[in-house]
Amino acid sequence: MSTPKVLITRKWPVSVEKKLQMLYDVTLNEDDHPMTADELRDALQHYDAVCPAVCDSLPADVINIDNKRCKILANFGVGYNHIDIEAAKQQALIVTNTPGVLTESTADIAMTLLLMSARRGAEGDRLVRAKQWRGWCPTHMMSSDVTGATLGLIGFGRIAQAMARKAHHGFGMKILYFKPSPADPEIVENLNATRCDNIEELLQHSDYVSLHCPGGETTRHLINEARLKLMKPTAHLINTARGDVVDSQALIKALQEKTIAGAGLDVYEGEPNVDEGFLALDNVSLLPHLGSATIATRTAMGGKVLNNLTAFFSGQPLPDRVV
Missing domain, CATH: 3.40.50.720 (NAD(P)-binding Rossmann-like Domain)
Structure with a gap:
């Protein structure tokens, strides 16, 4: 042969x-x-x-x-x-x-984006590089707490569970998740995780929402304008799954209008093209699909x-x- x-x-x-x-x-x-x-x-x-x-x-x-x-x-x-x-x-x-x-490395990137978005990391980096930082002051670039906050996971496979473990055991975060059927009871108990009956419930109660579902027609624009409006105005959306899970135009509008506080993205609709609307925003952290890049x-x-x-x-x- x-x-x-x-x-x-x-x-x-x-x-x-x-x-x-x-x-x-x-x-x-x-x-x-x-x-x-x-x-x-x-x-x-x-x-x-x-x-x-x-x-x-x-x-x-x-x-x-x-x-x-x-x-x-x-x-x-x-x-x-x-x-x-x-x-x-x-x-x-x-x-x-x-x-x-690639479970752990992708979960690491999701946590990186969560922290960047919560603490305005990308915005601060740009400020320093542009030589516009004028020094410390008590009210400069105040941001959101991560420790003790609630993390909602849409999808609860390997990567979502790894992120939940890092968030819960490392930052004391409360874990909510949505998947069609309940997860393994042992995993749920270890993470003290609570299953939501639907995505809408999860969005309403989460401080941070991280997406961990596959791409494709069944999940295209799963996060749309109506669902973004259910999120807290202080909440952040993290996407390391697939770009088409999120309606880009709806997310840009939500960020512009401060319907939500921020977002962290590693994937995009039509990548490597990134919608120009994201580039003009300070309240979104953008990475070039680095999830598994170790x-x-x-x-x-x-x-x-x-x-x-x-x-x-x-x-x-x-x-x-x-x-």
Whole structure:
């Protein structure tokens, strides 16, 4: 059997790329450019495996092509809403992901954004860099307390639970969560967490709201104008999930009108494009999708992809199969 041909759509940690090159006929994206739809279509026709990332859009019109050679999309990331899963099913195209290994680093970024938004960190940094700080005074840049405040989590999977643990045990925060069914009683007891019956209840009672639900049509604009109006005027919204979970225009309006106090965002609708409205606001902290961006985490994600490819090409059960 010939060595399988594998395409890596973006640059990965060097150690992982070297391991892949030892096992497969690998093509790397040397200049790390975002691949076009035509490049992805061509890849599906010429490679046995394609390893995309969240920045690679694989809708039906890319997947549904003739003369497809590719049998597996070994996704570099836990989220896969950039892949049309129904089209992949219809084309008998296997999809895998990388769950588990990015939990702590993404929860760390969510807590970072919560603290930045609460304590006006980004605004203060800009002030100092612009040489506009005039020195300490008792009423300068007063902000919100985190310790003892209430954190509401929409979604209660691994990342949300990790954030809850950091917030509760580290900052004494009270934890509310919403998910369709109750969480594991042991986890709930450890965090002294309370389940809300619906999102609306959670929004009304939280000082900080953090989003931890998957992207896609079912959650698109889950946080909209009506729901933002339910939040306290002193509350902050944190999003490290997917950009399309939040209606950007509604959030910009809420921040402009001080319907809510602030927001911290690591993801955006249509990223890497960021709505200009956010850039003009002082009460939003913006990060460039850094959730899993630690050396250890990204290396572990690459290792997960490697495990999925190894299992696939050896005919073994796939450890992280999505479809």
